[in-house]
Amino acid sequence: MDLTESAEDRAFRAEVAAWLGDHLVGEWRDLCGRGGPGRDHEAFEERLAWNRLLAEHGWTCLGWPTEHGGRGASLWQQVIFHEEYARANAPARVNHLGEELLGPTLIAFGTPEQQQRFLPPIVAVTELWAQGYSEPGAGSDLAAVQTKARLEDPGTGGGPEWVVDGQKVWTSNAHVSDWCFVIARTEPGSAAEQRHRGLSFLLVPLHQVGVEIRPIEQLTGGSEFNEVFFSGARTDADLLVGEPGKGWGVAMGLLGFERGVSTLGQTVGFARELDGVIARAKDNGRIDDPVVRDRLASLKVELSAIRSFALRALAAVEGGQDSAAGGGAGSIFKLAWANWHRRLGEVAMDVAGRDGLLAQEGTAQGYDLDEWQRLFLFSRADTIYGGSDEIQKNILAERVLGLPRERRPEK
Structure with missing residues (x-):
């Protein structure tokens, strides 16, 4: 390399x-x-x-x-x-979801008409997108999706439409988005057979009757995650990406774009956060504690190793290798950075000491957090969203190492 x-x-x-x-x-x-x-x-x-x-x-x-x-x-x-x-x-x-995820997916799988309609507004940042994957009973296990869509002709002369019913959750920034790409089951009964079949990848407008968006308030004070309820929501028949019932391949193709080049920029941001924690430890004297100093040094070395691994994985992509050929690079990187960032949040609280337990007054929710408290709380989710640790380990074990599949509960 x-x-x-x-x-x-x-x-x-x-x-x-x-x-x-x-x-x-x-x-x-x-x-x-x-x-x-x-x-x-x-x-x-x-x-x-x-x-x-x-x-x-x-x-x-x-x-x-x-x-x-x-x-x-x-x-x-x-x-x-x-x-x-x-x-x-x-x-x-x-515009991350539009630029980094949906756009490349439409370039790879979309029709010329879909590309002409949706790509220019993504480039210009005039239409924002949300991701309709996770459901209350289908998070990391995406094949368990229960949201349904059926093709109907309303008889108004406008042509057939997909009618969507179901619920999505943890939908980032849906409350400020214009569109949502939705995984829905379009073949009745397919969930009881081969769960990956019968799913379709739909482009659904959010500003319509039949869509209700409820922000989820977090401990950190924000509410970028949402519940989205579809009750007879509609989208044109030609706003299905790929073939009907074969949306799993499109959905997996999109997730392949998720851990791309922006991850190296992410490590630069992590380095800035680590430097801030080190500076605070020097200011309040916690740097003199050998245990704290050792943990900070370990985080610095580990971050350097994570960046080197990411560079090597990208070099493999440049050479035409996919994730499996590259040794499950995407899953390894997700496991590495998520757990590193979570430990950084824990060390930040140790460096803060008793001050880390005190929030500030003066906001609508009654308290405010400093950047280290927010880092600690939100980084607890790093090992869950974007594919939980357990799912990443299963991918590596079963798809890369070829180990026996995990025993699934009997129905």
């Missing part, structure tokens, strides 16, 4: 850093560090405006082909952008 940047890549890094330095000033400078996991409620409208400024200057959808509105940037240039964006502490973007 050669990590030496070419002259072209160095020039691109300088271009990204210079643009961010020139534009993260004035009102935009005040947004630095705002948003992100557990904090998506912060300055949402302002961050949306910032995202649209990025779009105007060609800084969205970098890796998309130019014919679909992207820049056709190489894998390493995309890594460079995310790293420099994180180093600049630029505000968290609001």
Whole structure:
């Protein structure tokens, strides 16, 4: 793995850093560090405006082909952008689900008509997307989805439509989104047979009668997660991606895009958080405790190893290897960073000592949290969302190592 940047890549890094330095000033400078996991409620409208400024200057959808509105940037240039964006502490973007997940899925699986309709608004950040996967009884076990959709002709002259009934949960930012990509069961009875069959991948508008969105208030004060109820919600028949009943392949293809180049930018953000915890330990004297010092040193070494692993995995992707050929790289990386981040939250509380137990007054919910308290609470979810630790370990055991499948409960 050669990590030496070419002259072209160095020039691109300088271009990204210079643009961010020139534009993260004035009102935009005040947004630095705002948003992100557990904090998506912060300055949402302002961050949306910032995202649209990025779009105007060609800084969205970098890796998309130019014919679909992207820049056709190489894998390493995309890594460079995310790293420099994180180093600049630029505000968290609001269009991740559209840009990083749905867009590449439509490019890979969508029809020309779907691409022409939905890709330009994603590039311009004029339509926002939510992900309709998890349900109360189907989280990491996505094949247990019970939301149903049936094809109906309403007889109004507008053509057939899919009618959707069911419930989704933990739907990030659904309350501020325009559309939702939904996994629904379109073949009655398929759940009792081969559960992966009979599912379809639908594009459903959220601003309609038949869709109710209820934000879920969290301990951290935000409410970016939601429950979404579909009761006779409708979407056009041609807004099904792929073939009817074969949406599992599309859904898995989308998840393959989830752990892409942005993860390396994520490690830069983690390094900033670790540096902040170390600085606090120096300020309050906790750095003199050999146990605390050892834990901080371990976190620093482990983060370096995680970044090196991510680079190696991306090099494998660049060489044409898939996740299995790369040794289950996506699952390994998820296990590594999620558990590392969770431990960072625990160490941050140990460094804070008794002060970490005290919240501040003055908000609508009666208390406010500092960044370390919020880190500790929200990082408890890191090993659950995006595929729980247990699911990642099963994937590695069964699909990569070829071990016997876990015993499933009898029906």
